[in-house]
Amino acid sequence: MGLLVKPMETSLGTMIYTYDGAAGEALGKRESHTPKIEAPKSVKSGEVFEVKVKVGPHPNTAEHSIRWIALFLEEDGRAFNPLMLAKSSFAPGYAQPEVVFRIQLQKGGILHAMEYCNLHGLWSGKSPIKTG
Amino acid sequence: MGLLVKPMETSLGTMIYTYDGAAGEALGKRESHTPKIEAPKSVKSGEVFEVKVKVGPHPNTAEHSIRWIALFLEEDGRAFNPLMLAKSSFAPGYAQPEVVFRIQLQKGGILHAMEYCNLHGLWSGKSPIKTG
Amino acid sequence: MGLLVKPMETSLGTMIYTYDGAAGEALGKRESHTPKIEAPKSVKSGEVFEVKVKVGPHPNTAEHSIRWIALFLEEDGRAFNPLMLAKSSFAPGYAQPEVVFRIQLQKGGILHAMEYCNLHGLWSGKSPIKTG
Amino acid sequence: MGLLVKPMETSLGTMIYTYDGAAGEALGKRESHTPKIEAPKSVKSGEVFEVKVKVGPHPNTAEHSIRWIALFLEEDGRAFNPLMLAKSSFAPGYAQPEVVFRIQLQKGGILHAMEYCNLHGLWSGKSPIKTG
Numbered sequence: 001m002g003l004l005v006k007p008m009e010t011s012l013g014t015m016i017y018t019y020d021g022a023a024g025e026a027l028g029k030r031e032s033h034t035p036k037i038e039a040p041k042s043v044k045s046g047e048v049f050e051v052k053v054k055v056g057p058h059p060n061t062a063e064h065s066i067r068w069i070a071l072f073l074e075e076d077g078r079a080f081n082p083l084m085l086a087k088s089s090f091a092p093g094y095a096q097p098e099v100v101f102r103i104q105l106q107k108g109g110i111l112h113a114m115e116y117c118n119l120h121g122l123w124s125g126k127s128p129i130k131t132g
Numbered sequence: 133m134g135l136l137v138k139p140m141e142t143s144l145g146t147m148i149y150t151y152d153g154a155a156g157e158a159l160g161k162r163e164s165h166t167p168k169i170e171a172p173k174s175v176k177s178g179e180v181f182e183v184k185v186k187v188g189p190h191p192n193t194a195e196h197s198i199r200w201i202a203l204f205l206e207e208d209g210r211a212f213n214p215l216m217l218a219k220s221s222f223a224p225g226y227a228q229p230e231v232v233f234r235i236q237l238q239k240g241g242i243l244h245a246m247e248y249c250n251l252h253g254l255w256s257g258k259s260p261i262k263t264g
Numbered sequence: 265m266g267l268l269v270k271p272m273e274t275s276l277g278t279m280i281y282t283y284d285g286a287a288g289e290a291l292g293k294r295e296s297h298t299p300k301i302e303a304p305k306s307v308k309s310g311e312v313f314e315v316k317v318k319v320g321p322h323p324n325t326a327e328h329s330i331r332w333i334a335l336f337l338e339e340d341g342r343a344f345n346p347l348m349l350a351k352s353s354f355a356p357g358y359a360q361p362e363v364v365f366r367i368q369l370q371k372g373g374i375l376h377a378m379e380y381c382n383l384h385g386l387w388s389g390k391s392p393i394k395t396g
Numbered sequence: 397m398g399l400l401v402k403p404m405e406t407s408l409g410t411m412i413y414t415y416d417g418a419a420g421e422a423l424g425k426r427e428s429h430t431p432k433i434e435a436p437k438s439v440k441s442g443e444v445f446e447v448k449v450k451v452g453p454h455p456n457t458a459e460h461s462i463r464w465i466a467l468f469l470e471e472d473g474r475a476f477n478p479l480m481l482a483k484s485s486f487a488p489g490y491a492q493p494e495v496v497f498r499i500q501l502q503k504g505g506i507l508h509a510m511e512y513c514n515l516h517g518l519w520s521g522k523s524p525i526k527t528g
Contacts, residue, residue: 010206010242011148011150011153011244011256011258012145012148012204012214012244012246012256012258013144013145013146013147013148013150013254013256014145015145015206015213015214015244016143016144016145016148018143018145021143025211025212026212029212048360062458062459063458067216071359072144073358074142074147079157080157080158080161080251080252080253081147081253082144082147082253082254083250083253083355083358084199084248084250084355085355085358085359086352086353086354086355086358086359086363087352087353088350088351088352088353088363088365089350089351089352090350090365091347091348091349091350091514093368094337094347094349094350094367094368094369095335095349095350095365095366095367096312096365096366096367096368098365098366099350099352099363099364099365099366100363100364101352101354101359101360101362101363102359102360102362102363103358103359103360104357104358104360105358110142112143112144112147114144116216118215118216118458118487119212120212121212121213121214121215122145122214124143124144124145126143126144180492194326194327195326203491205490215487215490216487217487217490217491218484218485218486218487218490218491218495219484219485220482220483220484220485220495220497221482221483221484222482222497223382223479223480223481223482225500226469226479226481226482226499226500226501227467227481227482227497227498227499228444228497228498228499228500230497230498231482231484231495231496231497231498232495232496233484233486233491233492233494233495234491234492234494234495235490235491235492236489236490236492237490250355274470274506275412275414275417275508275520275522276409276412276468276478276508276510276520276522277408277409277410277411277412277414277518277520278409279409279470279477279478279508280407280408280409280412282407282409285407289475289476290476293476331480336408338406338411343421344421344422344425344515344516344517345411345517346408346411346517346518347514347517348463348512348514374406376407376408376411378408380480382479382480383476384476385476385477385478385479386409386478388407388408388409390407390408
């Protein structure tokens with residue numbers, strides 16, 4: 001008898017690690033790689049607020065560093081998500097993988113951050129945010 | 133009785149559309165949004181070759197455009213994937229969402245491209261590549 | 265008689281506006297476009313410190329916004345300058361043109377910030393910083 | 397008697413090397429660092445054409461590489477220049493500092509390319525282009 005189930009196809013999205021989804025070798029990397037989002041849980045629609053995203057502690061050398069962090073919004077009720085809000089890149093040895101953006105939203109949802117480590121791939125984290 | 137199954141958690145990776153994974157409203161967007169990779173199926177290890185990535189035809193205005201395309205490698209046998217190879221951003225109205233990079237790989241695997249449309253989110257496509 | 269003096273050649277560098285160098289139509293744009301750097305005047309070598317760079321008040325729409333801010337160091341005694349330290353890009357309507365980076369320097373010099381407005385070009389500002 | 401001439405202030409723009417403006421130590425770096433633009437000298441208004449920008453031959457390692465290339469237009473008759481058209485970044489060891497964009501212009505002018513080498517700073521080159 002042949003294979004009855006088509007093997008799961010990988011796509012880029014399936015390769016983005018998360019704290020809860022990490023397994024195997026990635027388990028030991030999740031504390032140093034998962035982006036942490038510091039943002040209010042509730043903001044007024046249209047009001048500017050600060051979002052800090054940080055990764056690490058993590059090595060910060062030309063051979064191994066967090067190259068960039070990007071911030072996205074999964075907006076409530078939106079057919080197509082996410083919206084990209086901002087991105088920051090960091091020169092190894094000079095800039096820590098931590099950034100503060102000033103954001104304003106018309107509608108709430110879930111903030112997602114993604115970071116790229118040149119040795120350990122793409123990692124994402126998230127934080128819900130409401131507007132009222 | 134309450135809910136017996138914990139609802140599926142979303143992460144950023146689950147939001148990246150693919151041609152085969154698109155459903156509902158995204159079905160009508162997949163021809164105009166899935167990145168197409170033109171690259172050799174087999175290259176010599178270390179040899180430089182061209183990779184073209186293109187998206188569209190797609191609108192190209194300040195209000196609606198493909199903002200950037202990034203190219204990644206899922207390298208055979210590597211514990212942590214992907215590796216980011218190159219990225220290009222495009223000014224609406226001036227640059228089409230199409231780019232040619234010159235790449236060299238030590239080991240083969242799968243090339244993945246990701247693009248961002250400011251209205252229709254993140255989309256990925258892929259193309260296998262061998263080294264010999 | 266022909267022209268005796270070769271006309272001044274322009275290069276990209278000569279097009280980057282500064283507050284003091286702005287003239288003509290650019291005079292009216294310098295308050296809203298010159299990047300302002302908030303950083304200590306003196307830091308310890310290797311110690312992490314915050315650098316805020318902000319632009320504006322400035323419109324923030326798809327048709328007209330500050331697209332990105334980059335931070336550089338003109339390092340004392342270095343033959344080739346500048347070093348790029350970090351960069352941030354901003355989605356119009358969602359992210360204000362203001363960012364906080366966490367930087368560490370081995371040697372002091374002058375911090376330079378550059379920003380790009382899609383209608384009014386490239387602008388730079390600077391702030392000296394010592395290490396001790 | 398004191399100094400009668402205020403010393404020339406540096407700004408970021410004055411630090412961007414060009415082939416003709418390079419002096420001293422930069423003379424030996426200009427062949428490997430000046431971006432070369434390959435584009436038509438004349439195009440039809442609105443028609444898509446290819447622009448190749450390349451740098452090098454140049455080392456391509458984590459410690460020393462061309463990190464990115466950006467393409468700008470100094471548009472004829474425009475009060476504020478330049479316009480940013482496209483940008484590409486390159487992962488050391490995987491992507492050569494060479495890229496092909498597909499551009500369309502309403503008006504001609506001068507194409508300018510800028511690149512960043514993490515050891516030898518910012519360099520620019522240019523190529524005139526007419527529309528008809």
